Amino acid sequence: MRARELADPDFPRVTLSTPALTAARLLLDSRRHGLLVLDEQGAPHAVLPIGPLLRKAVPEYVLADPRLAAVVDETHADTLGARLAGLTVRDCLPDARHAPPVARPDDTLLAVAALITASSCPLVAVVDRGPGPAGDRLLGVISQRHLLDHLVRAAS
Numbered sequence: 001m002r003a004r005e006l007a008d009p010d011f012p013r014v015t016l017s018t019p020a021l022t023a024a025r026l027l028l029d030s031r032r033h034g035l036l037v038l039d040e041q042g043a044p045h046a047v048l049p050i051g052p053l054l055r056k057a058v059p060e061y062v063l064a065d066p067r068l069a070a071v072v073d074e075t076h077a078d079t080l081g082a083r084l085a086g087l088t089v090r091d092c093l094p095d096a097r098h099a100p101p102v103a104r105p106d107d108t109l110l111a112v113a114a115l116i117t118a119s120s121c122p123l124v125a126v127v128d129r130g131p132g133p134a135g136d137r138l139l140g141v142i143s144q145r146h147l148l149d150h151l152v153r154a155a156s
Contacts, residue, residue: 001108001150002105002107003105003108003124003126004105004106004128004140006112006147007126007139007140007141008140008141008142008146009139009140011141012027012030012035012036013036013141014026014036014038014048016037016038016045016088016089016093020053020084021081024053027053033050033122033143034050034122036100036123037089037093043136043138044100044102044138045097045099046099047100047123048092053084055092056084057080057083057084058083059072098119098121100121100124101121101124102115102126103125103126103127103142104126104127104128105126109147109150112142112147116147122144122145123142123144125138125141126141127139
């Protein structure tokens with residue numbers, strides 16, 4: 001099997017300008033570990049996992065000293081998600097973001113597995129490289145979970 005055959009064309013994706021609350025809802029509704037973030041040209045830019053969204057919801061003073069979380073009352077703590085309002089995906093990405101690995105459509109699943117394990121990224125974007133930078137086309141995404149599921153089922 002080749003990467004193009006396992007790539008999920010409907011894998012959830014967002015752009016850098018997507019509102020953070022929208023991205024959080026999509027992430028939760030899709031039950032994924034991360035979303036593919038596309039740049040302004042539609043190319044894979046980053047992966048947005050749950051952690052950076054949580055980090056933006058937690059006040060800086062609590063991040064600096066987690067013991068201070070004990071003094072925040074429950075009513076206030078239950079409204080932390082509202083801290084994502086007004087933020088975009090770009091605002092939530094870590095400064096040291098890494099672009100997701102990119103597989104070619106004809107790559108084998110072994111090559112995809114090697115990309116995932118070498119990068120420690122939970123997904124690989126499958127991109128058909130066309131002529132020139134504007135010719136690239138995202139075919140879909142292969143998540144580590146989907147890849148492992150396929151490999152285990154094939155072994156049965």
